[in-house]
Amino acid sequence: MxxxxxxxxxxxxxxxxxxxxxxxxxxxxxxxxxxxxxxxxxxxxxxxxxxxxxxxxxxxxxxxxxxxxxxxxxxxxxxxxxxxxxxxxxxxxxxxxxxxxxxxxxxxxxxxxxxxxxxxxxxxxxxxxxxxxxxxxxxTEWAVDVPRAGLDRRWAAPEDGGRIDLVDGADVRALGPGLHEWLRREQPGAVSRTELWWQSRTGLVNMNGTPWTEPYYAMYRSADGGVEGLASYRTDDHWGDAKQPLNTATVEWLVGVTPAAARALWHYLCSIDWVQTVKSGWRSPDDLLPHLLPDPRAARITTQADWLWVRILDVAAALEARTYDGRGAVVLEVVDRGGLTGGRWRLEAGPDGASCVPTTESAHLALDVADLAALWLGDASAVRLAALGRVREERAGAARVVDALLRTSRRPWCPDMF
Missing domain, CATH: 3.40.630.30 (Gcn5-related N-acetyltransferase (GNAT))
Incomplete structure (x- = not known):
């Protein structure tokens, strides 16, 4: 044995x-x-x-x-x-x-x-x-039924005076990092990218061992010449009976740092000859894409799932790092079975800043550190978690107070897999 x-x-x-x-x-x-x-x-x-x-x-x-x-x-x-x-x-x-x-x-x-x-x-x-x-x-991932979308298939250029150009990997390596930094200054949940990230997405470095084939790279310039968007996409070659094109354009990543850039890039992708379906790649659940189409129902959700998971290691530093539109105070009893950052914390927050300190006051809301992580970036609802039995109100109405402080008008989104 x-x-x-x-x-x-x-x-x-x-x-x-x-x-x-x-x-x-x-x-x-x-x-x-x-x-x-x-x-x-x-x-x-x-x-x-x-x-x-x-x-x-x-x-x-x-x-x-x-x-x-x-x-x-x-x-x-x-x-x-x-x-x-x-x-x-x-x-x-x-x-x-x-x-x-x-x-x-x-x-x-x-x-x-x-x-x-x-x-x-x-x-x-x-x-x-x-x-x-x-x-x-x-x-969230969408598949756009291009013929149903209602866009003018004769589209040739952005209506705002900007332009779309196809560029190469060297252009992406030169312009992409700056665009991503612009995006992540405004997008909760976004993460930093290394030089290696850009090199691996443009063929200089082969991380997965499969033969490299270059995708298409589309760049948007505004009317004043500023670069405000980049997209990487691939197309297949699929034809049906009677020589009908059934091709798909699959987006690998798309950065549009202004609404105009996002609109122009998505309209461009939906105007490519022979392309009948555009697959969006990994997008924010409140992405503008469906509503940039005359018929939003043409964008069908194919995947919607959890993405970035967070483990808080320092409750005070995490809660003090973010901003708050409303003003209020709440005492949180944070349970951390890993022993890294649990305890009772008093959060006082407002538009002018936040303070989070240990306290002996009675708790208003008790929750696991994992549920605090889900709430921290503004996407989850404490009221909903209370209904699910995952957080416990020690004072009536505490979950609504937490939602008023933590929830955001813009949903967090992480564009990256790592």
């Missing part, structure tokens, strides 16, 4: 990087062998101490990586985030607490560094709530 050996969880060394990547591919159901080009690209993400592995003997059986990130909060400020990615446990080693050990090690280090939150994109919903993460943003 075989004996289960103790599995060692530790930061990996550079020498262990190939085996770690093999385990990573296995966990994500990719071919285990890692091409040298792919390995070289991934080495650029390697930060000593931030890539963890679980080892059974000399074989890596679980992976975990974190990296520095900035997250935009309500009002346009940013906080330091511990971004978590590449989380896998090989099927032969499930239910042994490996993820729990790696997560505890990483979050403790993030707290020590002074990171305000941790972030991740959850592949599966039930996993991360037990570590204090809550779903803080939502993602």
């Amino acid at each position: 075989s004996r289960r050996t103790e599995t060692d969880v530790r930061p990996i060394t550079k020498a262990e990087f190939p085996d770690w990547n093999r385990a990573l591919n296995t966990g994500f159901l990719q071919p285990p062998a890692v091409a040298e080009e792919q390995l070289e690209a991934r080495r650029r993400q390697f930060v000593p101490g931030r890539s963890l592995g679980a080892f059974d003997g000399d074989r890596c059986v679980a992976t975990f990586r974190s990296f520095d990130q900035e997250l935009t909060v309500v009002g346009g400020g940013t906080v330091r985030a511990d971004a978590i990615s590449n989380v896998t446990v090989t099927a032969t080693h499930r239910r042994r607490g490996l993820l729990t050990r790696m997560m505890a090690q990483d979050l403790a280090a993030a707290k020590e560094r002074g990171d305000v939150v941790a972030t991740l994109i959850a592949a599966e919903y039930p996993i991360y709530g037990r570590y204090g993460f809550g779903p803080a943003t939502t993602m």
